[in-house]
Amino acid sequence: MKINTSLCAGAALGVLALAIAGGAQAQDTTTSWKGAPQFQNDSLTFKVRGRVYQDFVHQEVDRQTGADFQADVTRLRTARLGVEGTWNANWAYKAEFTVAGGSANWEDLILEYKPTDSISIMAGNFKTVSFENISSSRYTTFMERGPFNDVLDIGRVMNVQVKANGENWTAAAAISGDSLNNADPTATATGGSETLGVNGRVTWVPINGDATKLHVGAWARYRDRQDQANFTYQARNNTNYGARYITTGAVGVSDTMVGLEGIFIQGPFSVQGEWATADVDRLANVSSNLKSYYVSGSWFVTGEMKNLDVKKGEWGRTKILNPMTSGGLGALELAVRYDNTDLTDFNIPATAGEYSAWTLGANWYPHPYVRFMANYTKSENDNRAVGADVDVETLQFRAQFDF
Numbered sequence: 001m002k003i004n005t006s007l008c009a010g011a012a013l014g015v016l017a018l019a020i021a022g023g024a025q026a027q028d029t030t031t032s033w034k035g036a037p038q039f040q041n042d043s044l045t046f047k048v049r050g051r052v053y054q055d056f057v058h059q060e061v062d063r064q065t066g067a068d069f070q071a072d073v074t075r076l077r078t079a080r081l082g083v084e085g086t087w088n089a090n091w092a093y094k095a096e097f098t099v100a101g102g103s104a105n106w107e108d109l110i111l112e113y114k115p116t117d118s119i120s121i122m123a124g125n126f127k128t129v130s131f132e133n134i135s136s137s138r139y140t141t142f143m144e145r146g147p148f149n150d151v152l153d154i155g156r157v158m159n160v161q162v163k164a165n166g167e168n169w170t171a172a173a174a175i176s177g178d179s180l181n182n183a184d185p186t187a188t189a190t191g192g193s194e195t196l197g198v199n200g201r202v203t204w205v206p207i208n209g210d211a212t213k214l215h216v217g218a219w220a221r222y223r224d225r226q227d228q229a230n231f232t233y234q235a236r237n238n239t240n241y242g243a244r245y246i247t248t249g250a251v252g253v254s255d256t257m258v259g260l261e262g263i264f265i266q267g268p269f270s271v272q273g274e275w276a277t278a279d280v281d282r283l284a285n286v287s288s289n290l291k292s293y294y295v296s297g298s299w300f301v302t303g304e305m306k307n308l309d310v311k312k313g314e315w316g317r318t319k320i321l322n323p324m325t326s327g328g329l330g331a332l333e334l335a336v337r338y339d340n341t342d343l344t345d346f347n348i349p350a351t352a353g354e355y356s357a358w359t360l361g362a363n364w365y366p367h368p369y370v371r372f373m374a375n376y377t378k379s380e381n382d383n384r385a386v387g388a389d390v391d392v393e394t395l396q397f398r399a400q401f402d403f
Contacts, residue, residue, distance in 0.1 A: 035369045036403035046085040049096070051138060051402035053077035057241045058395040065387040076100060077240060077398065078137075080107060090114050101240075105181040107156065120163045125156050125180040128172065129201050129219040131261040131274060131314060138402050139307070139315040141272070141298050141333070142361050143375045147235030147246075147341045148292045152257060152276055154221070155179065157195070168208050170313045173200040176221075178228065197223030203261075203313035213308050215263035224254040231255060233280070233290055235341050237392040238359050238377040245381035245390040246355045248346045251288075255280045265308060268300035280346075288346045296337035298361075304331045323367045330366035337361070339379075350385030373398040 029041045038047040055077045060070040082096030092114070096107040110124035127134045133149045149155070161174035178194040203217035225231060231252030234244040259276035273295035280288045298306070300318075307316035322328025337359040346352035357379030364372045374397050381390040 043086060043088040046083065048081070049084055049403060050079075050081040051400065052079050053137075053398055053400045055143070055241075056397045057239065059237075059239070059242055060393045061242075062391040062393075064389040071242070073241065075241065082107070109180060118165055120161075120165075122159070122161045122163065125158055126161075127154065127156050128159055128161060128174050128176070128199050129221055130154055130259055130276070131203075131215070131217060131263065132272070134313070135315040138371075138400070139317060141296060141335045141363070142238070142337060142359060143373050143396050143398050144236075144238055144240055146238050146294055146337070146339050146359075147355055147357075148274060148276065148294050148339065150244075151233050151235040151246075151290065151292050151341050151343070152259075152278065153231065153233070154257075157197075159199075165311045168205040168310055170201070170203045170311065172202075174198065176223065182228075192227030195223055195225050195228050197221060201313070205308070205310045208310060211267050211305070213263070213265040213310075215261070215308060215310075215313070217261040217313060219259045219261075221257045222254070225252070230283075231280070233278075233343060233346075235292075235355050237355075237379040237381070237394055238337075238339060238357050238375070239394045239396060241394070241396075242392070245392070246341065246343060246351060246353055246383070247349075248288075248290075248343055248352045249349050251282050251346065252280045253282055263308060265306055267305055268303050269297070270299075270306045271295070271297045290341070290343050290345065292339075292341040294337060294339045296335060296359075298333055298335035301332040301334060302330075304333070304365075317368055318365065320365050320368050323365075325367055330364055333361075333363040333365070335361040335363070344384065347384075350388055351383050353381060353383035353388075355382075356380050369403060370401045371398075373400065 029039050032038045036048050038045060056074050058072050062068050078098055078100045080096055080098040084094040086092045090113060092112040094108050094110045098105055098107050106125055108126050110122055110126050113121045132140060132145050133154050157179050158177040159174040161172055163172035176197040176199055199221035201219035203215060205213060205215050207214035230250035232248060232250045234247035236244050255278050257276055257278040259274060261274045264271045275293040277289060277291045282288060302321060304318055304321055307318050309316040320331045324330050339357045341355040343352040344354055357377050359375055359377040362374045377394045379392045383389055
């Protein structure tokens with residue numbers, strides 16, 4: 001695990017949060033339950049949060065040239081622990097740490113100031129663009145977000161963001177740096193500058209009925225690598241396991257991205273999709289373009305409705321109509337998804353090709369904080385080089401709980 005001054009600052013924030021919580025408990029404190037105990041004293045709140053995902057993955061890889069193989073693995077996909085809370089009506093914080101795949105990293109590390117109910121100023125390590133990207137994996141329909149988020153590299157980075165929202169819209173803009181978990185480019189004998197960028201996102205829900213909802217959104221991002229390594233554009237096969245067979249290699253000096261998003265919900269049925277394009281500036285004044293999109297649909301057989309958090313522009317926790325804790329059988333959701341990512345405009349390397357895949361999914365929710373998932377993906381990696389195509393079939397299962 002790489003350690004820098006930002007990590008130390010994050011650790012200090014976590015210690016401060018614990019100290020504040022201890023002080024709150026020493027006073028007249030009330031306790032409520034939201035997946036885990038939440039302590040409150042006037043406007044001071046404190047809650048421990050976390051999640052655990054345990055996966056089994058079966059994968060079969062069919063190479064056009066070279067040896068085929070298959071793999072079976074049981075793995076801890078995610079074990080995350082954190083704290084969140086408020087100091088008063090205006091100040092809030094969140095700090096999360098994850099252990100997964102043999103490594104440990106910071107996730108959300110956020111300090112938020114809200115001068116009004118509709119204005120938020122946030123600083124820290126977090127995500128800013130794309131509906132599925134900023135939605136918690138606790139609530140996304142499939143086990144993994146797919147190559148759309150992978151190839152665009154729109155994960156958590158350090159941001160200072162200003163966000164406004166109304167009853168059915170949001171608008172946000174941010175200045176961004178690099179991820180907390182990456183090496184510090186200034187920690188060298190010659191110094192240096194980290195990645196610098198700007199981004200923004202707007203969403204609107206023109207239809208916001210009890211049983212029918214329509215969400216539309218758009219976002220844009222520009223970034224420059226400065227003195228850090230070139231950007232790489234690559235995608236896995238709708239799984240966090242295994243190799244990436246579609247990749248450009250480290251070629252990007254700067255890039256400009258634009259994305260569109262749409263969600264339609266009608267009772268237990270929903271359709272979701274996103275599209276994005278990126279213009280990539282490379283060395284020697286060479287430019288290339290990539291495109292990526294996905295579309296998915298889901299059906300709650302048991303009658304539930306997906307929870308669209310309109311004021312945040314992301315998924316929220318689904319309300320289970322008949323959880324097992326109340327004598328019911330829980331909720332059953334069936335889903336299908338198609339993904340496509342096109343890197344063929346990059347004339348090198350041989351692996352800069354096109355990815356396409358179909359995924360079938362089933363989710364059982366015995367309780368709002370517990371979910372069992374099954375995904376089957378059949379994907380094609382059509383690479384530029386003759387004889388370099390790779391077909392992959394992946395069957396995955398997950399047991400997850402959060403608090």
